[in-house]
Amino acid sequence: MCIRIMITTNLTSAKTALDAHEIIAIPTETVYGLAGNAYEEIAVNQIFALKNRPLYNPLIVHIKSIEFLGQVAREIPPLAYQLAEAFWPGPLTLVLKKQAHIPDLVTAGKDTVAIRMPNHPLTLSLLQQIDYPLAAPSANPFGSISPTTAQHVATYFNEKLAVILDGGTCEKGIESTIIGFEDENPVLYRLGSLSIEEIEAQIGPLLKHNHTSTQDPIAPGMLARHYAPKTTTYLTEDVNELIQNFSSQKIGLLLFQHSIQSATIAHEEVLSSTGNFNEAAHNLYAAMHRLDRLNLDLIIAEKLPDIGLGKTMNDKLERATKKVE
Ligand code: TXA
Numbered sequence: 001m002c003i004r005i006m007i008t009t010n011l012t013s014a015k016t017a018l019d020a021h022e023i024i025a026i027p028t029e030t031v032y033g034l035a036g037n038a039y040e041e042i043a044v045n046q047i048f049a050l051k052n053r054p055l056y057n058p059l060i061v062h063i064k065s066i067e068f069l070g071q072v073a074r075e076i077p078p079l080a081y082q083l084a085e086a087f088w089p090g091p092l093t094l095v096l097k098k099q100a101h102i103p104d105l106v107t108a109g110k111d112t113v114a115i116r117m118p119n120h121p122l123t124l125s126l127l128q129q130i131d132y133p134l135a136a137p138s139a140n141p142f143g144s145i146s147p148t149t150a151q152h153v154a155t156y157f158n159e160k161l162a163v164i165l166d167g168g169t170c171e172k173g174i175e176s177t178i179i180g181f182e183d184e185n186p187v188l189y190r191l192g193s194l195s196i197e198e199i200e201a202q203i204g205p206l207l208k209h210n211h212t213s214t215q216d217p218i219a220p221g222m223l224a225r226h227y228a229p230k231t232t233t234y235l236t237e238d239v240n241e242l243i244q245n246f247s248s249q250k251i252g253l254l255l256f257q258h259s260i261q262s263a264t265i266a267h268e269e270v271l272s273s274t275g276n277f278n279e280a281a282h283n284l285y286a287a288m289h290r291l292d293r294l295n296l297d298l299i300i301a302e303k304l305p306d307i308g309l310g311k312t313m314n315d316k317l318e319r320a321t322k323k324v325e
């Protein structure tokens with residue numbers, strides 16, 4: 001048991017902890033991950049326990065190079081290589097048939113494994129120094145907002161982690177886009193920080209399923225409610241109208257581009273004053289973390305234009321605002 005958390009940029013302490021089957025937090029360009037040796041069930045078990053994550057929800061395996069793909073996956077479709085060449089290292093996860101030595105715990109018993117090569121210099125150096133891949137879900141308790149800074153991770157897990165590798169604020173700020181293959185055809189499993197448009201420009205049209213059920217055998221992690229602040233959150237196209245409905249309450253606003261300077265608002269976050277999707281995505285989770293710490297009665301989030309990363313952010317916000325049925 002570790003009693004002291006270490007927020008550090010020191011790769012040696014990160015490697016030492018991982019070699020001892022401990023769990024550390026790693027920075028990636030998307031969000032921070034809770035990482036352990038993907039080949040060791042002892043380590044993988046701890047990841048699920050720390051996150052309080054149900055065992056039916058499989059993890060992403062992080063690898064150091066495209067060449068390493070064959071170590072973890074088999075029967076890799078040519079299109080998967082094409083995508084990897086185009087977007088790795090980067091915010092794209094590929095779901096492929098797994099090699100037999102990937103523990104069932106990592107893949108929730110499925111015959112497929114989710115794989116990505118992250119684009120962060122510290123984590124890539126770490127991966128170069130170890131001879132095993134890293135299983136890593138986002139470093140948040142199950143269902144809550146993903147972390148985009150080392151401090152977010154420390155707030156969630158405090159002394160429960162051996163090491164938090166501090167790689168600064170995550171550049172993209174939203175999880176990777178997940179693509180699987182059905183009969184060698186690419187299928188979108190999760191919207192993420194690589195837009196559908198960018199992927200389709202490379203490989204043509206993607207199949208799109210609406211995976212929102214815990215029972216879904218294909219994409220078991222696509223829960224309807226996810227990424228959720230503790231504060232009740234509403235998503236709307238007409239922020240002003242909703243403000244009227246809750247006039248006597250302490251309201252926080254999550255706005256895309258334009259400030260609504262209103263005296264009745266306790267706090268507002270504007271994601272990108274120039275209307276830039278990349279900047280908005282980079283700021284989204286940090287803004288949600290800040291709003292959630294203010295003891296507001298409610299948060300009103302503004303729906304973004306439904307294209308490119310706007311579509312991804314709307315998807316995250318819809319999951320954050322869905323009421324438990
Ligand atoms: O950007 C990211 O992807 C971050 C960073 C840390 O890499 N990781 C991340 O992991 O978002 P996590 O565990 O929060 O989300 C992984 C998603 C889950 O929805 C899970 O169900 C899905 O990947 N997944 C994993 N293995 C799968 C498989 N074999 N088939 C279908 N979906 C899978």
Ligand code: MG
Nearest residue numbers: 137138139146
């Ligand atoms: Mg997650």
